Amino acid sequence: MFKVSIIGASGYAGAQLTALVHQHPAMQIADLYVSADSADAHKLFSAVSGQYAHLAARPLTPLVLNECAKVAESVDAVFLCTPHEFSHDVMPQLINKRAKIFDLSGAFRLPDLDTFAAFYGFANQHASIQQQAVYGLAEWFADDIANASLVAVPGCYPTASLTGLLPLQRTGLLDTTFRPVINAVSGVTGAGRKASLTTSFCEVSLQAYGVLSHRHTPEIESYLDQQVIFTPHLGNFKRGILATITAKVKPGVTANDVEQAFIQHYHHQPLVRLTSAFPKVDDVVNTPFVDVHWQVDEQSHYVVIGCAIDNLLKGAASQAMQCANLAFNLPPTQGLLP
Numbered sequence: 001m002f003k004v005s006i007i008g009a010s011g012y013a014g015a016q017l018t019a020l021v022h023q024h025p026a027m028q029i030a031d032l033y034v035s036a037d038s039a040d041a042h043k044l045f046s047a048v049s050g051q052y053a054h055l056a057a058r059p060l061t062p063l064v065l066n067e068c069a070k071v072a073e074s075v076d077a078v079f080l081c082t083p084h085e086f087s088h089d090v091m092p093q094l095i096n097k098r099a100k101i102f103d104l105s106g107a108f109r110l111p112d113l114d115t116f117a118a119f120y121g122f123a124n125q126h127a128s129i130q131q132q133a134v135y136g137l138a139e140w141f142a143d144d145i146a147n148a149s150l151v152a153v154p155g156c157y158p159t160a161s162l163t164g165l166l167p168l169q170r171t172g173l174l175d176t177t178f179r180p181v182i183n184a185v186s187g188v189t190g191a192g193r194k195a196s197l198t199t200s201f202c203e204v205s206l207q208a209y210g211v212l213s214h215r216h217t218p219e220i221e222s223y224l225d226q227q228v229i230f231t232p233h234l235g236n237f238k239r240g241i242l243a244t245i246t247a248k249v250k251p252g253v254t255a256n257d258v259e260q261a262f263i264q265h266y267h268h269q270p271l272v273r274l275t276s277a278f279p280k281v282d283d284v285v286n287t288p289f290v291d292v293h294w295q296v297d298e299q300s301h302y303v304v305i306g307c308a309i310d311n312l313l314k315g316a317a318s319q320a321m322q323c324a325n326l327a328f329n330l331p332p333t334q335g336l337l338p
């Protein structure tokens, strides 16, 4: 059995991951952590996350910062489901110990440190750690993930966006003079569990935010190798992301070329479902799948691609688990599908 500790276990992503580890046949939970001064310190996980009230009673342990190295020495995997700043600050203590590290935050996703500072508002001061980080988009970087000591698990919007665009980009079908336009709507859990005015029940109403400035724009561009226009929206539902992407293919590219690109890249990927109609959020919520569908207009060369995921699963916890399965040489869907 692989021993696993989860830091940030009381948050939305951390609680989901805790449940996934619990049901995984080859993993066992060692410790669940919250911050040293957390209001939830010493409470039971099952009491804080009532959805998991049926799980065995486990305390949320306050994490003493200078003891993080010990955590990484005592287990096989550490999942960080914590704010970007915390993941950044703690990483020197965690990395290159016994544990493989899976960081769900954005701290180590952007290889270009100037871009990182511009979009995150603080500097990534660990350039050598950044060089060790592997991007955890499981279907696309499986070999690197298998050998990584630090996996930077992608953001939820980039997972949906890159899954839709990479097949066309990698097969050279995209008209690169046209920036793909990504409009995506996320459920409110995407913003995390902490109370805020923007995400309070009476305030949430479908609205664009982060227009032309969201930190997921450079993340998508870094791994697509192509500039995009990305507009996120907050929707008045709890879970799920629907990304609708408008791109242009090169003149002469047919609908069949586009279909073959998706089939070639995804026919052997059990968690990518090429659906027969544009995807619905409800079909992926509480599942580890990404659903993908597209339509091509051969006259105008436009293609519209729809991708749906559960932001807390394929957009966070189940993708982290896919990465851990790859890193431990386990079947990629183990613990994720019945």
Ligand SMILES: NC(=O)C1=CN([C@@H]2O[C@H](COP(=O)(O)OP(=O)(O)OC[C@H]3O[C@@H](n4cnc5c(N)ncnc54)[C@H](OP(=O)(O)O)[C@@H]3O)[C@@H](O)[C@H]2O)C=CC1
Binding pocket: 007, 008, 009, 010, 011, 012, 013, 014, 033, 034, 035, 036, 037, 038, 039, 040, 063, 080, 081, 082, 083, 084, 086, 104, 105, 106, 154, 155, 156, 189, 190, 191, 192, 193, 194, 311, 312, 315, 316
């Ligand atoms: N929600 C989503 O859809 C997605 C989130 N992510 C990323 O995953 C991470 C977690 O997100 P999410 O679950 O939404 O956030 P939440 O705000 O719901 O949870 C954050 C968790 O981190 C803990 N925490 C905060 N500060 C510290 C600290 N200094 N030391 C240890 N634990 C700490 C919190 O507990 P406490 O404050 O009580 O200590 C809580 O358990 C973030 O980096 C987010 O950007 C990535 C993809 C999708």
Ligand SMILES: CC(=O)N[C@@H](CCC(=O)OP(=O)(O)O)C(=O)O
Binding pocket: 104, 105, 106, 154, 155, 156, 157, 186, 187, 188, 189, 190, 191, 192, 232, 234
């Ligand atoms: C609805 C909502 O607020 N979503 C979050 C993205 C969640 C995510 O993917 O998180 P990280 O990239 O931060 O890890 C946002 O737009 O900031």
